[in-house]
Amino acid sequence: MSDALNYLLKARPEAMKAYFTFLKKSDNHLDTRTRDLISVITKVAVQTEGGFRQYLTRALRNGASPNEVIDALMMAFPVLGLAKIVWATEILLEMDIPEFRPENLDATPEWHDIGSLEEVPREQAGYYEIDGRHLFTYRKGDDLKVYDSRCPHQVTDIPHLSLEGRTLTCPKHEWAFDIESGECTAKGNRPLRQFEHKIENGRVLAYW
Template structure:
């Protein structure tokens, strides 16, 4: 939540609580993915960069694919127009999200991920956090019940790229704003409501693989 919304929540709590209740009730019959897509389109229509980035990340966390985001933008062409759609694409390219880099490199085959070796699975240890360079950033890997969890090394708050030295034990502390994340779960410790984005991964042969360019 922005500082402005924090201020309004404190200065006019009744009005703001009613507003957020209205938003929740207005979409209660829609599934989370549909609500997320509609929210992205409204931010494109208003051309609000911070809101667009926030709701785009939320849509991806809800399982909306890059292909579906692009389809929704084009489907809304009658109301958005080409200028706003191009603005939205500029925003998502600046965010440098792996899903959309893959969409560009595959030239429309966004549903067919490109898998790349990250590390030999046998080299992973359950009692430590592993950090690797991948897709132009760092990713963090932990084992939970024999399953590898791969977390994107970008802060969901303001897109700051994490560094290996940001890890302390099983927590990750953003060097930009001090936000703390539990690398066992990806959840924010004090900053509730924020979470690291889990990257799609698989074990193929001897290697742990992730998608991306």
């Protein structure tokens, strides 16, 4: 929640609680994805960048596809107009989310070769660029984790330099993650996204 809403909640608790109750009760008949897409469109309508990034991330996390997000934007053309759709598209381009790249819009998930298991560092993070996506790995004993480098808050591509010991800190709003477990340990409340993986003929393969 923004600092402004937190302030209003303290200054006018009754009114603001009623407002939040209204929001909670007003969408009981919509499925999560539809609700998320409508929220994305409302943020474009009022052009709040932080809100747009946040609701977009939530929509993707809850299963909306990039094509659905683009359809929602295009369908809202009569109320948004081209300028706001271009505004949102520029933010999408800046975010550079791999799934939104034109060549990936209709791609189906598949296995990607990350490299030889032998070369995956032990008890420290590995960092890879594979097929246009950055990944972190963490290997301890027989346990191997493969993480998306995208922050679960607003999809920022967390750089390798943000790693200090076992702590990975997103430069945007400083959510911190334990690279061994993927759990968020400061500021935020969601873990790093993990990719399914398997070992085949000594190679590590990840699925996205």
